[in-house]
Amino acid sequence: AQSVAQPEDQVNVAEGNPLTVKCTYSVSGNPYLFWYVQYPNRGLQFLLKYITGDNLVKGSYGFEAEFNKSQTSFHLKKPSALVSDSALYFCAVRDLNTNAGKSTFGDGTTLTVKP
Amino acid sequence: ETGVTQTPRHLVMGMTNKKSLKCEQHLGHNAMYWYKQSAKKPLELMFVYSLEERVENNSVPSRFSPECPNSSHLFLHLHTLQPEDSALYLCASSQKQGNEQFFGPGTRLTVL
Numbered sequence: 533a534q535s536v537a538q539p540e541d542q543v544n545v546a547e548g549n550p551l552t553v554k555c556t557y558s559v560s561g562n563p564y565l566f567w568y569v570q571y572p573n574r575g576l577q578f579l580l581k582y583i584t585g586d587n588l589v590k591g592s593y594g595f596e597a598e599f600n601k602s603q604t605s606f607h608l609k610k611p612s613a614l615v616s617d618s619a620l621y622f623c624a625v626r627d628l629n630t631n632a633g634k635s636t637f638g639d640g641t642t643l644t645v646k647p
Numbered sequence: 648e649t650g651v652t653q654t655p656r657h658l659v660m661g662m663t664n665k666k667s668l669k670c671e672q673h674l675g676h677n678a679m680y681w682y683k684q685s686a687k688k689p690l691e692l693m694f695v696y697s698l699e700e701r702v703e704n705n706s707v708p709s710r711f712s713p714e715c716p717n718s719s720h721l722f723l724h725l726h727t728l729q730p731e732d733s734a735l736y737l738c739a740s741s742q743k744q745g746n747e748q749f750f751g752p753g754t755r756l757t758v759l
Contacts, residue, residue, distance in 0.1 A: 566747055575737050575750030577649065626745050633745025634703060637690045
């Protein structure tokens with residue numbers, strides 16, 4: 533079984549400050565991890581993914597995520613937040629060791645960046 | 648634009664109507680998905696098609712009927728829906744099942 537948790541429903545940061553959106557996961561095999569962003573009245577947009585290799589993954593719009601195997605976490609980060617980053621963020625996980633290939637999404641975290 | 652289009656963008660229907668949602672992807676992907684997104688609820692995976700074969704059907708009521716005539720098109724046929732079916736319906740595609748997904752803008756469905 534696989535699962536993903538986003539422990540914060542809401543994250544508020546001031547523009548220019550660093551931001552972190554948290555995600556922890558559980559899989560029986562090796563994880564394939566994703567972050568997506570959803571702006572109002574839009575579908576989800578793929579931001580970045582981790583399969584293997586460097587634990588720090590860089591993605592779109594200046595976002596990056598750090599894979600931590602011991603803590604089973606994949607937190608999304610950005611050094612300097614923009615007001616336009618305000619959106620709903622989803623973490624997703626897939627177990628690489630299964631053939632089903634189905635991703636499980638977290639419940640989402642609403643990020644609000646204030647000027 | 649993500650390369651995935653959905654029509655219509657908004658739909659209002661009565662409980663006795665029959666309607667269809669359409670999704671088209673221009674990315675050459677082999678897998679397509681239907682999701683339901685309700686307010687204050689997690690994203691719900693409804694159906695998955697891989698190489699035009701349905702590979703996932705997550706206990707979705709029979710009033711929702713998917714169709715995948717080819718790898719670029721996906722439909723969701725709706726009939727005798729309930730008000731609780733009102734939601735944003737999202738289509739997505741991926742190069743193969745399990746890879747990162749590219750989502751359409753969604754169809755906002757309201758059932759009266």
